[in-house]
Each structure stands twice: as C-alpha cells, then as structure tokens.
Amino acid sequence: MPELPEVETVCRGLAGVLEGRRLARVLVRRKDLRIPFPPRFAESLTGRKVEKIRRRAKYMLLDLDDGNVLIVHLGMSGRMVVDSSGAPPAAHDHVIFTTDLGVEIRFNDPRRFGLMTLAPREGLEGHKLFRHLGPDPLTPAFTPAVLSAALKGRKTSIKVALLDQRIVVGVGNIYACESLYRAGISPLRKAGTIAGARAEKLVPAIKAVLSAAIAAGGSSLRDHVQPSGELGYFQHAWKVYGREGESCACLESQKVAKAGKAPLGRKGSSPKAAANKGKGVVRRITQAGRSTFYCAGCQT
DNA sequence: AACAAGACCTGCATGC
DNA sequence: TGCATGCAGGTCTTGT
Structure with missing residues (x-):
C-alpha cells in the first residue's frame, strides 16, 4: 500500500486515536517481520x-x-487498522495495540x-534505518539544485x-511514474541528464503529485489506507500507472492540432507517422524488475 | 562507487 | 476444478 502519501495519511488518521493516549496493552502475535x-x-x-x-520518508515515528x-x-x-468493536484478530494481525480508552490499533x-x-x-537521524536517507520531497530542502546535484553523473535511469x-525519499513506484508523466520526462532518460x-520541471511535479495524493487520502489498491476505514481515492487520478494500452491525453491534442493544419491529403502513412505509431498510448516496460508506465508521445 | 540482480513473503488474477 | 505462472505499494544484500 504505502508510498509517502499513504504513510502520511495513516499518520494523520492515527494521530486522532493515539496522540496523548497511553498504550494499555501490546500484543505481538508474530515475531518474524522484516x-x-x-x-x-x-x-x-x-x-x-x-x-x-x-513521518520520516516512508517510516511512521511515534514519540x-x-x-x-x-x-x-x-x-x-x-x-x-483501528478497531473499537473488539472483533477477534484477523489473519496477519501481527501486532495489536490497545489504548487506555480501549481502542485497538492492529498492524x-x-x-x-x-x-x-x-x-x-x-x-535518531543517525539510526541505521535513517542515516542514508535523502531529503523529504515536501520540504523546502528538496529543490531542483539539490536533485540535480544528487543525480549528477548517474547513469541509471531517472525512474530507477x-x-x-x-x-x-517517499517516492515509490506509482508516484515515480506519475511525477515523470507530469514533468514530461521519459522514465528511460539517464538520471544524470536531469538538470x-x-x-525545474521534475521537482515541482513530484511535490504536486504527492500533495494531491495526500489531499485525496492516498491511493487505495487492494486495501483501504486510512485507519478510519475510509478509502483514499487518488488512484482515480493516475494518468499512466496501471493504464497500459489506454490513450494519453496528448493524443487528442495532437489530432486537434493536425486537424487545424490539415495539409493536402496524403495517403498512407509517412515514415514519420509509422515511427510515431502508438506514441500516444500508455506503455508498460520493466525497469529494475518493476513495472514502469509512461507515454512515449509526451514524455521525452 | 555505482549498478544489476536476487532475496525476502503472501495473495490474487489469469490462463491452461 | 485444479494447477502453474506472473504480478503487487519496498527495501536490503550480494556480486560485478
């Protein structure tokens, strides 16, 4: 479930039931997590x-x-999952916290x-889990200059x-795809060429996509993400992720532009048209073992 | 140092 | 119906 917006959503939801509360009971039902x-x-x-x-990156921190x-x-x-009904534990409920008000929070x-x-x-910043982490994208510390400095000389793709x-931190597979789409940058482009x-386009795109997702309560795939049980709805705003084969908005605008110019009728398809075939349709490729979705028509 | 590939683990959708 | 396969929001380790 969780990239930065989902973790942020969970933090906000839990704040209401946990902040200021004492943990009356903590039950560990399964010890072998990561x-x-x-x-x-x-x-x-x-x-x-x-x-x-x-929240720090995709970690929740409870002081x-x-x-x-x-x-x-x-x-x-x-x-x-927040539960006040006292229902018996579900499969994969590994840790159950009970507050002094009797509310259960189940991991x-x-x-x-x-x-x-x-x-x-x-x-804490020096902790093994945190010391290597880069800037949080929603803070002022994440700027175009900081990003391009971090990417300088890197030969791997910008998506990876x-x-x-x-x-x-915080950008996962979905929001990496969506941010690159919004910035008009190909996921295949070498990271070192992002400067x-x-x-200047990519940094605001990342901030905007993540902020919009948080405002929507995150993206819900198979699970609901909010402790309240409410569903996030940002998945409906995805432009490319999970949309393989669908046409991109850029296809329509191209057609409109062409219709406006409408040169003398030329039959068949030119070599250029052949090269552009399928360019306004969302593609799925694999990078570093993960699916990447993008539009070759408007992401370069 | 940077990078690619594999590992960890379970559930679900798909196709035969 | 049953079975095999591939895929899923993330990190960490290993080997080049």
Missing part, C-alpha cells in the same frame, strides 16, 4: 504515552514519553515486509533513481 523485534518490545511499550506521531521512538514501516502490504501485514522497532529519539531513497530546465 527485522527482529528488540528484546522485551511489548513490555517496553506497555504503559507508555504516545506524545506525537510523525513516546520515555524518550524512545516506535518506528513503523508498512512494507508493501502493511496496514494500521496487519500479509507479506511481512514491514517492520517495527524502538530507538532513542536522541540521535527516483526510487533510490538516498536521492529523495536545469528538466529538474
């Missing part, structure tokens, strides 16, 4: 008050009243790529580079 739990994890958390919920931070990553399939993660651990708030959390005008 990394081992620290020793006495449940005991350390029990009785602690959650002061604040923050506790003992100076520690509960770090949560949702992996590919993780969810935080559910079928694939178990997620993780949960504890670390001191002091010096955007997924590299050392370059910029100047291209960086």
